[in-house]
Amino acid sequence: MPEYQNEAQIEELADAYRHAARLPPITKQSLSELDIQNIISNIKLRHDVNFDKDLSFRPNNEGSKGQQKERHSRMYWLALEAELHLYTRLFQGTPPLRSSGHADPSVYFQRAQKRVPKVFETIHDVLKSLVPDRDHQRVDEHLDVRMLMQEIEKGVCDMVALVEWTARLLKEHCAPMRDEWVDKMVGLMRKGATGTTLNMKIIVESLKGLIGMLETMKLDVANHQIRNLKPLLIEDTISYEKHYHLDRIVKKRSKVNFEAAQRWWANVVERLQVHHAPATKPVNRTGLDMFAQAVVSNAFSRDTRQELPDTFYLDYDRLRALKSEIEDLVHFEICFSMFIKLRKDLGHDVALSNAARHRLRSSLTAIMGESIGHGSQAWIYNSESLSLEIYRQAQVMAGRSPIFGHHSLQATNEYLRSLFYNTFTSHASTMEATLLPQVLSSIHKHSNSSPTELYNSLVTLPPPTSTPPFIPAPPTVDTFSFYNNTPQDRLCDLARRISHIVLLHWRIWAPITYVQDDASGFVTYLPMPPPPPPQPAITTSTIPQSASPPPPAPICPPPTSEHDVQVVSVMKTGDAPDPGSGYESSVSDHTRLP
Structure with missing residues (x-):
């Protein structure tokens, strides 16, 4: 050798x-995970492609x-x-x-x-x-x-x-x-x-x-x-996912705890104190509004008792990313409130310009770096550097030479940390009160939109990156947007994304878990089930005949010039295999080409 x-x-x-x-x-x-028949029966990919x-x-x-x-x-x-x-x-x-x-x-x-x-x-x-x-x-x-x-x-x-x-x-x-x-x-x-x-x-x-x-x-x-296939996959999202979940219910293979989801929804209704609307007004809109409010509330909540049920399992990664972005936005606002207070204490009580906000935001983003998206502890960990930069820029704006004494730096750091601990809830409540009307407005605007129309209206292109196109970045917090977008832009973006999740989820799961049709064409809330022990397993007889899953479809042939026609007949049924470990579909989560 x-x-x-x-x-x-x-x-x-x-x-x-x-x-x-x-x-x-x-x-x-x-590599079989990448075969066409597995692609079109991959429930996670078919859901992710909408976003x-x-x-x-x-x-x-x-x-x-x-x-x-x-x-x-x-x-x-x-x-x-x-x-x-x-x-x-x-x-x-x-x-x-x-x-x-x-x-x-x-x-x-x-x-x-x-x-x-x-x-x-x-x-x-x-x-x-x-x-x-x-x-x-x-x-x-x-x-x-x-x-x-x-x-x-x-x-x-x-x-x-x-x-x-x-x-x-x-x-x-x-x-x-x-x-x-x-x-x-x-x-x-x-x-x-x-x-x-x-x-x-x-x-x-x-x-x-x-x-x-x-x-x-x-x-x-x-x-x-x-x-x-993306246009076909998106347009068929609601029909396919309904059939998929009902099929697993019939086969007793569903991992979703439906009783817990119904209890969660009943608690939402009770907590928001919204009762059935008069017969002249469809309850569907009111139910959707309550549902949207519950999702927004969860995004701002630190209470584990308000965790969303298993019916959200295909959106957990997206919702975690949204929650991380919101948490970071709240901490940014706390830093800005400290900056404004320091300026006033230094005798510079004038309106803060957009250029000044952008300058401070870019500096704080640079300090946080890859720590953005990792929760409150990352902000606490970086509080000394953050408070130093806030103090420095406040002095510069007040026309003073930056002078840093040990005592003043220690006091500034302790002040910022106390704001993080003591004012997070109030800042989050203020931001939630601003975001919720935007989410409801977006939902009402798109309440009758098809999945394709939702995709075209609510999904934006990601910012350019140096990542090769066939290896997109995972679905984490976007520091590019924090640096370049104003808080108003960020809230508008959050409102679009939350309303997209809410509208698709409600259309798929409401008739299965949350509400049921009555003879008048309106919807009523499903009664809250009793606490454990759980109810008997759902059988075929409990599912309306019109919603019964179709028979197994033929396996899609290898890609040819006319294969799309045959794919359509397969897309409304089929049982997705469990996700493999070799590849992932990514949301930018195989995970995430332009």
């Missing part, structure tokens, strides 16, 4: 060969799970390297095994084949899932795994020719922007497999690049399909 310099590297290869996984990190099965202009799939490589995947991947490719070295020793080693009195090397070869055949199988299977049917025979001919392993055994396998053929096929079907990646993969194979001595490390690097390229192509295809 000339490319290895010490025993530790050789031992690492041996350990990986013994213990690493047999399958490559990317397989046809792991993001740039929703797409991306590899889920973040956090501890991503680090674990990276470790397993590294072990696998080391093990593949070791296996290729073992093949070389079996057939080209000195002295030859046959002349050394050992058994036929073919016996050892059969036992050594742990990973190389499976790499070829993976390339074969994923390629066939990416190319049209007319190219399947070509793939079968060039990637005949049994034939390739026989060629390796006889020492006549031309890996360069195999990779060059694969590259030509990839270039026929992938975007031109990927050509450089493909050429790099071919160049590595030529470098590693040409000459008197094979460099297994470089050969494995080429195969790793090829597998990665296949994953990227699969992602490109999936994201292209999402873009093409």
